[in-house]
Every structure is written in structure tokens, then in C-alpha cells.
Amino acid sequence: MSADWLEEVKWDDSNLAPVITQESETKQVLTLAWMSRESLALTLETGYAVYWSRSRQKLWYKGEESGNQQLVKSIRLDCDKDAILLEVEQKGGIACHTGRHHCFYFELVDGDPTGKKWQPMEPVLKDPKEMYNK
Amino acid sequence: MSADWLEEVKWDDSNLAPVITQESETKQVLTLAWMSRESLALTLETGYAVYWSRSRQKLWYKGEESGNQQLVKSIRLDCDKDAILLEVEQKGGIACHTGRHHCFYFELVDGDPTGKKWQPMEPVLKDPKEMYNK
Numbered sequence: 001m002s003a004d005w006l007e008e009v010k011w012d013d014s015n016l017a018p019v020i021t022q023e024s025e026t027k028q029v030l031t032l033a034w035m036s037r038e039s040l041a042l043t044l045e046t047g048y049a050v051y052w053s054r055s056r057q058k059l060w061y062k063g064e065e066s067g068n069q070q071l072v073k074s075i076r077l078d079c080d081k082d083a084i085l086l087e088v089e090q091k092g093g094i095a096c097h098t099g100r101h102h103c104f105y106f107e108l109v110d111g112d113p114t115g116k117k118w119q120p121m122e123p124v125l126k127d128p129k130e131m132y133n134k
Numbered sequence: 135m136s137a138d139w140l141e142e143v144k145w146d147d148s149n150l151a152p153v154i155t156q157e158s159e160t161k162q163v164l165t166l167a168w169m170s171r172e173s174l175a176l177t178l179e180t181g182y183a184v185y186w187s188r189s190r191q192k193l194w195y196k197g198e199e200s201g202n203q204q205l206v207k208s209i210r211l212d213c214d215k216d217a218i219l220l221e222v223e224q225k226g227g228i229a230c231h232t233g234r235h236h237c238f239y240f241e242l243v244d245g246d247p248t249g250k251k252w253q254p255m256e257p258v259l260k261d262p263k264e265m266y267n268k
Binding site for chain 2: 003004005008018020022026027028029031032046075076077078079081082083085090096097098101103105106107108111115116117118121128
């Protein structure tokens with residue numbers, strides 16, 4: 001856990017870093033999640049994305065329940081060394097807990113009468129109940 | 135500034151949200167930056183990416199000095215409504231202040247003798263001195 005490469009990451013005040021996960025085949029941005037030192041080390045070790053769940057305050061082995069694991073193809077860091085980019089193969093074709101392919105499914109579009117609104121744009125591919133109640 | 139669509143975003147404790155910016159043509163992830171309500175409203179209003187600089191604690195009109203503006207094609211929000219995805223046309227082909235096309239240029243590769251290291255992978259396309267001393 002004290003490897004030099006892990007310490008080169010500029011972890012924030014909560015000892016976390018934001019992680020963008022992009023699908024290698026489609027180049028689609030699937031999720032924005034967070035990693036701790038331990039989750040990044042486990043991601044490297046296992047070859048599958050392991051995040052830190054801020055809501056549950058624990059390690060989040062992506063796909064543990066749903067089966068929708070993310071096989072890691074590359075791990076990158078940005079110029080400031082405070083943000084991570086994972087390139088992955090998304091198992092099951094579903095990254096989002098809502099049963100959609102990816103999480104960024106609200107698009108800002110014209111609303112009525114004069115404003116803007118966030119419109120859901122992607123189909124639900126699988127009922128979340130099916131994904132989590134096996 | 136009090137528009138419903140702006141308030142639907144789940145701003146963090148610092149009243150910011152992380153923003154992934156992706157190039158529309160190449161689908162490459164260019165940057166991870168941050169927005170405030172005001173910068174998101176200005177992004178919509180001007181059609182160009184306006185971020186919040188956490189280091190300078192002020193609005194950051196992307197490309198203001200370098201000319202490398204980002205023309206916004208779409209604005210998306212994720213399932214939790216706490217992360218933003220911009221699709222942009224990157225003017226000048228350079229998103230990174232180091233003069234590279236994008237910011238995620240360090241890749242985790244095998245180091246020596248047994249460890250890992252962050253290896254810079256992308257060429258510098260323009261000398262930063264040229265970009266910022268006009």
C-alpha cells in the first residue's frame with residue numbers, strides 16, 4: 001500500500017481520487033466513481049475495477065452483486081495527478097445501477113415553457129430488481 | 135442562477151460538481167474539471183466550457199489565454215445527478231496546459247525492477263510558453 005506509484009497520485013482531503021471509467025470498445029464514458037489507495041491497488045491486483053463507495057463508506061467491488069464487472073485494459077492519470085481514467089471492458093453491457101448501459105443518461109434539453117430540463121435519453125436494458133435480487 | 139435545472143444537480147459541500155469533458159470527434163476524454171452553478175449557467179449561455187478553478191478560486195473561461203476553447207455539443211448528468219459530462223469540439227486540438235491533446239497522458243506501466251510507474255504517453259504538440267505568452 002505504500003508503493004511509490006500509489007503515493008504519486010494526489011489524493012484529496014478524504015484520501016480519494018475521482019475515476020472516469022470509459023468503455024474500450026465504444027469509447028463511451030460509463031461512470032464517474034471514486035477510488036482510495038486500497039481500491040486502486042486492488043484494481044491493479046485483480047484486473048477488475050474496485051472503487052470506494054462514498055455513500056456506503058466501503059470498498060465497492062464493481063459488479064459483485066450484478067455480475068457487471070469491469071475488466072481493466074489501462075489505468076491513466078492526468079497532468080495534475082489527481083484524476084484517474086480507466087479503460088475497461090464492461091461485462092454484461094450494463095454499467096449503471098438503473099439497468100442502463102452507462103450512467104450519463106440525463107441530457108440537458110429545452111423544456112417548457114422557456115427553461116431547460118434534464119431528459120432521460122437511454123433505455124433501461126435490464127430491470128434493476130433482476131440485477132440485484134438473484 | 136436559481137433555475138430548477140441548476141438546482142437539480144447535486145452540488146457537493148463546496149458547491150461544485152466534477153465535469154468530464156469528452157471530445158465529440160475522437161471520443162477521447164480530455165479533462166476532469168469542476169463547475170459551480172455559475173460556471174454551468176455560463177457554459178450554457180455562451181456555448182463554451184466555463185469551469186471553476188479550485189486552485190485559483192475563480193471562474194475559468196477555458197481557452198481564454200491559450201485560445202483552446204471548447205465548443206459544447208451536449209451537457210449530460212449521471213444517474214446520481216452529481217457528475218457532469220460535456221461533449222465538446224476542442225479548438226486548436228489541445229486541451230492540456232502542458233501542450234498535449236488531452237490531460238490523461240500518464241499510463242501505469244511496468245517499472246523496474248519489480249514495481250509500476252506512471253509513464254508519459256502523449257507528445258507535447260505545442261510549447262506551453264507559446265500557448266500562454268502571447
